[in-house]
Amino acid sequence: MGILEKIGDIEREIARTQKNKATEHHLGLLKAKLAKFRAELLEPKSAGGAKGEGFDVMKSGDARVVMIGFPSVGKSTLLNKVTKTQSEAGAYEFTTLTCIPGKIDYNGAEIQLLDLPGIIEGAAQGKGRGRQVIAVARTADLILMMLDATKSRKQRTLLEAELEAVGLRINTRKPNIYFKIKKGGGISYNKTCNLTHLNERLVAQILQSYKIFNAEILIREDCTVDQFIDVVLGNRKYVKCLYCYNKVDEISLEEVDRLAHEPNTVVVSCEQNLNLDYLIEQIWYHLNLLRVYTKKRGEFPDFSDGLIMRNGATVEHVCHSIHRSLVENFKYALVWGTSTKHDPQRVGLAHTVDTEDVVQIVSK
Template sequence: MGIIEKIKEIEAEMARTQKNKATEYHLGQLKAKIAKLRTQLLEPPKGSSGGGEGFEVTKFGHGRVALIGFPSVGKSTLLTMLTGTHSESASYEFTTLTCIPGIIHYNDTKIQLLDLPGIIEGASEGKGRGRQVIAVAKSSDIVLMVLDASKSEGHRQILTRELEAVGLRLNKRPPQIYFKKKKTGGISFNSTLPLTHVDEKLCYQILHEYKIHNAEILFREDATVDDLIDVIEGNRKYMKCIYVYNKIDVVGIDDVDRLARQPNSVVISCNLKLNLDRLLSRMWDEMGLVRVYTKPQGQQPDFSDPVVLSADRGGCSVEDFCNHIHRSLVKDVKYVLVWGISARHYPQHCGLSHVLRDEDVVQIVKKKEKEEGGRGRFKSHSNAPARISDREKKAPLKT
């Protein structure tokens, strides 16, 4: 029996099983069995790179956004509108058969937008090009789930389930469960608050299913069995997703209003060019990019060409900023001057650990350079502190 058949069989057993206190443990165990099988399913088939023809697109720009949706919801039309790159659109399903990249120029940054083939129910099990499409979604920073405003609202749940089946978690933060495998000592089970979904016995049973007999586990929130399985599996990807309801030109105002009020949703019409600005600004906000402008000493900052950082990817500290410019820069930095939201006063002298915010301006003062406006009072030393204090300015360092 193949993996998919096994999953189907367990799902059928779960559907047959009544949910109550007596079956709780059994159901938990079945969930763990399915999670294990799904992980097996994700392992690329032998001899393949896992990508698939036409899907390997090189990353470009400051972030990557994937368009995911059922066929003919308007993904390609949207890519063409937002990027100017033409992607074939037509009224028949599966017009797009590969991954088509385009670039959005927004707020002085470049964002790679990927058009993808439509996916259908069963995509996570390999229907259509589902597996490749979802792999691309996983490689992106956020997902735009494109939905047809005139079609069933169930589509959103079906797609969410398909993405969840391959380990994507949309608009969720990782469960607050500390979990560490040990070599000996048995299972230590603790929680910082009363648990209503999981008890010690259920936790043991799930761990047993994974053949884990020594581990430390601490619940910091009232998590569910699914959360526990996610933490044990450890391969989940937590991503932001914006639900984009397209074609609002063909539905009534009441429906538009209702869809627009759903969490994380934006309603648009590609045909009437409605609300595309709103979509872009939402997308920008969710990406959490931080633009930092470099100010050379004695000159105005270059406001057209920011260094782009991200808290989720790589971090936003002064050190991350320096590494972005050049790997070897950090060791030459004495301190930096910062103007912007992250600064308490202008300019603030900051060290490498200072966390920058969007639109900050930074001037790097190197160990051998003089401070702007000031006179170099003492020669720099390789062991000089990264941050210069007032005391040190008055009293030169001893050698």
């Protein structure tokens, strides 16, 4: 029996098993097996055979946004509208056959936008060019899920399932679990809260299914079996996703209003140029970027060329963005802006900067 057949059998058994306290243990072990087979499917052990053509596009700019969606939802049209790149768009499916990069210039940042071929159901198992598409999606700072507002809500559910199957966890954070494989000593299991989905016996059996017999585990929150398996596998990618419903000019205002009020969602019409500016604003917001300016002693700040940083960046990150050697010779920094109690404030490397702050580095 091949891996696909084994995956199918486990999925059918999970579907027909009633979910209650009595079956929770059995379902947990089934999910562990399912995750193991999916990992084998996506990363075959065989080293032989010719490699297929991939979509290896060099990462550039301050952030990467990857558009995924089914064929003919408007990905190429959007790329043409918001960047200077021309991606072939047509009224038929599979117009785009490879990865086409574009660049959005916004708030002084260069945001790389990738137009990928439309994926089909079963992409996680390699149907169509699904594996290549999803492999690129794993490199994204933000996934822009393009959806057709005139079609059923099932399209979103199917795309989320495809991403889930290849270890992409969208709009969620990594579980608060400490896990480390050891060379000996057996399984050391501890928890700091009440668990409703896991217990020590189930944890040990899940680890045994992955041939892990010596490990240290500390569970700090009430997590599910799936979340624990994600931590054990260690290859999950946690990424933000912005849902973009296109073709809203073809549906009722009531439906537009309903879609627009869903979390992490923007409604647009690429053909009619409706709401595209707001979409770019939301891409910036979901990328969690900020802009910081620098100044030299005795000079005015250069407001024409800011540094693009992630929210939560510190003065140390600012130093690294300017030049690596600055940290070694760092004495202190003067900061003007909303992150300070007074202007200027003398701070150290650990000071967290805010957007539009001005930073002056003083070296030894």
